[in-house]
Amino acid sequence: xxxxxxxxxxxxxxxxxxxxxxxxxxxxxxxxxxxxxxxxxxxxxxxxxxxxxxxxxxxxxxxxxxxxxxxxxxxxxxxxxxxxxxxxxxxxxxxxxxxxxxxxxxxxxxxxxxxxxxxxxxxxxxxxxxxxxxxxxxxxxxxxxxxxxxxxxxxxxxxxxxxxxxxxxxxxxxxxxxxxxxxxxxxxxxxxxxxxxxxxxxxxxxxxxxxxxxxxxxxxxxxxxxxxxxxxxxxxxxxxxxxxxxxxxxxxxxxxxxxxxxxxxxxxxxxxxxxxxxxxxxxxxxxxxxxxxxxxxxxxxxxxxxxxxxxxxxxxxxxxxxxxxxxxxxxxxxxxxxxxxxxxxxxxxxxxxxxxxxxxxxxxxxxxxxxxxxxxxxxxxxxxxxxxxxxxxxxxxxxxxxxxxxxxxxxxxxxxxxxxxxxxxxxxxxxxxxxxxxxxxxxxxxxxxxxxxxxxxxxxxxxxxxxxxxxxxxxxxxxxxxxxxxx
Numbered sequence: 001x002x003x004x005x006x007x008x009x010x011x012x013x014x015x016x017x018x019x020x021x022x023x024x025x026x027x028x029x030x031x032x033x034x035x036x037x038x039x040x041x042x043x044x045x046x047x048x049x050x051x052x053x054x055x056x057x058x059x060x061x062x063x064x065x066x067x068x069x070x071x072x073x074x075x076x077x078x079x080x081x082x083x084x085x086x087x088x089x090x091x092x093x094x095x096x097x098x099x100x101x102x103x104x105x106x107x108x109x110x111x112x113x114x115x116x117x118x119x120x121x122x123x124x125x126x127x128x129x130x131x132x133x134x135x136x137x138x139x140x141x142x143x144x145x146x147x148x149x150x151x152x153x154x155x156x157x158x159x160x161x162x163x164x165x166x167x168x169x170x171x172x173x174x175x176x177x178x179x180x181x182x183x184x185x186x187x188x189x190x191x192x193x194x195x196x197x198x199x200x201x202x203x204x205x206x207x208x209x210x211x212x213x214x215x216x217x218x219x220x221x222x223x224x225x226x227x228x229x230x231x232x233x234x235x236x237x238x239x240x241x242x243x244x245x246x247x248x249x250x251x252x253x254x255x256x257x258x259x260x261x262x263x264x265x266x267x268x269x270x271x272x273x274x275x276x277x278x279x280x281x282x283x284x285x286x287x288x289x290x291x292x293x294x295x296x297x298x299x300x301x302x303x304x305x306x307x308x309x310x311x312x313x314x315x316x317x318x319x320x321x322x323x324x325x326x327x328x329x330x331x332x333x334x335x336x337x338x339x340x341x342x343x344x345x346x347x348x349x350x351x352x353x354x355x356x357x358x359x360x361x362x363x364x365x366x367x368x369x370x371x372x373x374x375x376x377x378x379x380x381x382x383x384x385x386x387x388x389x390x391x392x393x394x395x396x397x398x399x400x401x402x403x404x405x406x407x408x409x410x411x412x413x414x415x416x417x418x419x420x421x422x423x424x425x426x427x428x429x430x431x432x433x434x435x436x437x438x439x440x441x442x443x444x445x446x447x448x449x450x451x452x453x454x455x456x457x458x459x460x461x462x463x464x465x466x467x468x469x470x471x472x473x474x475x476x477x478x479x480x481x482x483x484x485x486x487x
Contacts, residue, residue: 197241327407
């Protein structure tokens with residue numbers, strides 16, 4: 001049988017060391033350049049792999065990768081001193097329409113280049129572009145401090161706080177997504193209506209459907225693995241052309257990188273097969289939405305002990321886990337805009353469609369917003385089910401971790417677990433029903449600003465207020481079909 005391609009992740013002796021404690025059991029992150037010798041090592045690696053150009057990029061607030069190809073000479077210079085990258089990527093929306101309310105950049109600043117630092121621990125070869133290496137960027141202020149509007153740096157800040165408290169966060173994402181027999185031009189030619197799914201009908205966990213589409217399915221699994229993302233499971237979900245992939249858990253920084261990269265990897269591989277992948281939270285009102293669940297656990301800094309587990313406690317749940325859930329439950333409504341960042345996110349939150357509608361948690365309960373899984377030291381974790389496929393992985397992971405840490409520090413006890421159908425639990429607080437209401441809650445949240453920083457919260461709120469305004473002035477197909485002829 002053919003062997004699975006090995007992950008082409010850049011590694012060499014100049015490895016990055018963990019801030020505290022031993023290195024975890026997770027795969028090495030790659031090189032960290034510290035001196036001229038390291039630059040020489042990097043140059044040799046590029047030569048050995050036949051790299052002719054490098055792709056660098058960063059994720060914007062919407063979770064979209066913004067990047068460019070640069071020459072080897074430019075990259076080697078950037079590896080030592082960074083490079084300029086236009087900060088307009090924090091000043092426009094998904095359609096490249098310029099925001100009219102931002103403070104971090106805009107016409108008032110002239111949209112200058114921001115300083116971007118190459119994270120050399122993220123280097124990897126792009127399997128479907130074998131002469132090209134990819135590296136992730138982090139933005140910096142002129143004084144060298146992290147750029148507060150950057151989602152990746154938000155996650156780094158929260159993760160560092162977890163480690164300072166003695167916890168190693170290990171997370172893992174799983175995504176549901178549609179695949180359509182469409183291309184960018186055909187989507188627009190059809191006005192995004194009447195799209196043809198890759199497979200017909202409802203057929204979750206189908207052995208048959210994955211086999212019938214084996215060339216694409218194998219390309220997705222093998223491509224993700226070769227890119228260092230590590231696919232743990234892949235199957236059809238219920239819905240026409242719907243699939244689900246689970247990415248192997250890892251330390252939170254690496255897990256967030258993998259989750260964010262996964263979406264663009266799937267889109268790129270699908271495009272090469274003449275189809276389009278869609279990660280909207282809700283594509284069809286008659287079908288379930290697409291989740292982006294995130295599994296979470298806290299370990300000791302050596303990565304040896306799962307701190308969520310206590311063999312002597314009911315259901316194996318440690319006091320730490322209870323307080324972690326308590327914090328997440330308490331802050332869930334006011335943080336919802338960060339978890340559900342689009343107008344469409346809220347269309348997924350419908351009763352009896354596998355997505356939460358209330359602030360609830362439970363043991364092995366898929367109707368709740370938080371599901372506790374397992375009772376053993378190896379398996380004990382929680383699944384944050386509020387997050388959808390349209391999440392920005394950096395933000396979703398960072399914010400849910402921050403809320404959990406807040407619960408631990410304040411010893412917040414959660415309410416009783418929901419033991420039945422959470423959709424029928426009328427005394428549970430409801431989640432916000434639209435982006436406008438969720439943004440208002442976030443804007444007034446002192447705890448969000450305390451945990452995430454005024455700079456990030458202010459910028460995020462401004463981008464979501466812009467999104468709401470764009471929607472409020474839009475005329476939808478629903479309105480035309482309902483009113484055009486008859487009213």
